[in-house]
Amino acid sequence: MAYIIENANVLKESGLKQLSLLIKDERIHSIRPSFKKFSYMRLNAESYVMTPSHIIYCPEIPVDTSFPNMKQFFIDTFIVRGCTMFLTNTTIEKEHLLKKSLQQIKRNLLNSPIDFTIGVRISPSLLTPNFIRKCKKEKIPAIFVEIDSKSRLDLIPWGWIREAMFPYNSPLIPIFLDERERQRKSAQMRWTSIMNMEKIPSIEHELKAKEPISRTNLSKMGIYPKRLGIHQGGEVSYNFYLKADDMMEIEESKLFQEYLERLVVAVHRGKVIKAGANVFFRPGFGEHVIVDKPSFFYME
Incomplete structure (x- = not known):
């Protein structure tokens, strides 16, 4: 019509x-x-x-709860707030578990009433060229990197990482683990410096849970203009x-x-x-959004 x-x-x-x-x-x-x-x-x-x-970032979805509780979570967190899509992530402990973890979270979200896309959360030790290539193959639009200290950042072979990312260029997104304000700020400054110096597709700040993702960051992930x-x-x-x-x-x-x-x-x-x-809650109406090209405006 x-x-x-x-x-x-x-x-x-x-x-x-x-x-x-x-x-x-x-x-x-x-x-x-x-x-x-x-x-x-x-x-x-x-x-x-x-x-x-x-479109909001929601790293934790209560998949191990009853359907009524899950339904209420989706209504309160997304639907009544005008959200039709969310970004979540799955924690990857070992490289060979990537595919299995992605399959599991997709099964967990089969009843989602709204659209979603999936990133991965990893420790710096897993940030290797080989893992990046596997993420490209699975079309992961966002790679969240846990940062416990700024010194760990200097041990990563950033040149090799940049080469492995091309041409899919999923942005790296920091998660600062240290709760002390001074250390967090120091780690973020080092993160920003390295990302700019090495020309790594990335997001400078942490994404805030259950809040809308900015259009700039959605563009880096390739979600905009495909969605939003x-x-x-x-x-x-x-x-x-x-x-x-x-x-x-x-x-x-x-x-x-x-x-x-x-x-x-x-x-x-x-x-x-x-x-x-x-x-109006429609279980299963949500789609897993596959991002064909992250960092849509990265070179502009």
């Missing part, structure tokens, strides 16, 4: 922009200021702020927030954190998953 979302206040980096969207076959077929000559069914969205769906975005050819996944005067130049992250009560509609690949107080 084709229809038009007209007068939509679409949130862009420069603020709100009023646009109309022609939806066909669950894709955004076209975006224009208006579609006056078309006779499709119309949805007037002038009372709302329209944003892309949120209101653009021609994109999937029909979006949120409607009740419009208010203080939302003219608001950021997406602030909407997620401070305006939950204004989220009235969430749509995931053309299906409504939240409408007012009503939540």
Whole structure:
């Protein structure tokens, strides 16, 4: 079915922009200021702020619990907050366990109502050219590296790692284990210095659990523009927030954190998953998103 979302206040980096969207076959077929000559069914969205769906980082999914508990977790953590996809990870202790661990986490997420993609979490000792090549083969979009001290970073053969990463270039993402603020800051400064000096595809800071991933970082992982975005050819996944005067130049992250009560509609690949107080839970509707090319804008 084709229809038009007209007068939509679409949130862009420069603020709100009023646009109309022609939806066909669950894709955004076209975006224009208006579609006056078309006779499709119309949805007037002038009372709302329209944003892309949120994609959040969620390293821990309670897979070893009952289905009712799992369902409630997905509703509370994702659906009522307008999230239609998440990034999680699986911890790899030994190189030969990579494939087995990935298969297990995919089985654990078979009932996910929203889309997901999977990264790996490793210690620095596992960060080797051979392991990187295996991650490329499995199309892992994000490699989380545990860092217990900055001195460990100087023992890694970064030149060989960079060569092994090409051309898939999954970004390396730090997880700083030391809870002491001074040591964490020192390790992060060393991490940033090495990543820049060695030209390693990476993310500078830790990702915050259960918070939206920035568009810049989603681009590095290749998730954007494949997912997340209101653009021609994109999937029909979006949120409607009740419009208010203080939302003219608001950021997406602030909407997620401070305006939950204004989220009235969430749509995931053309299906409504939240409408007012009503939540629609579809077990198994979520897809495992395979990223064809991480670091999409890395060379730009």
